[in-house]
Amino acid sequence: MSDQETFRVILRFEIKEGVEAEFERTWLDIADVITGHPANRGQWLLRGTQPGAPVYFVISDWTSEPEFRAFERSDDHLEHRVKLHPFRTGGSMETTTVVHALQAAGASR
Numbered sequence: 001m002s003d004q005e006t007f008r009v010i011l012r013f014e015i016k017e018g019v020e021a022e023f024e025r026t027w028l029d030i031a032d033v034i035t036g037h038p039a040n041r042g043q044w045l046l047r048g049t050q051p052g053a054p055v056y057f058v059i060s061d062w063t064s065e066p067e068f069r070a071f072e073r074s075d076d077h078l079e080h081r082v083k084l085h086p087f088r089t090g091g092s093m094e095t096t097t098v099v100h101a102l103q104a105a106g107a108s109r
Helices: 020-030 065-072 075-087
Strands: 007-015 040-047 055-062 088-097
Touching: 007 020, 007 065, 007 075, 020 040, 020 055, 020 075, 055 065, 065 075, 065 088, 075 088
Parallel strands: none
Antiparallel strands: 007 055, 007 088, 040 055
């Protein structure tokens, strides 16, 4: 499957101040819910660097939108959301498809 066929989900988590370490631990503890799904191609947790309340982003890649949507409606996903909800004050979700993926020269280091 080429990168152009990748369905990418970008989640934005606005987190309560002071619970960042616990949020990160919880996310890691339940990350296999997503990475264990056969349609998942990987995921990343990123912490925002802007001043203010803590913001995290989760990027996950999927083989297709229908496969992601099936996971999104699953009991596993609902359980995952319940565990992360106490840390959140807000957030959003964007869905995308990869149009072009370029490998940088330093990526192989």
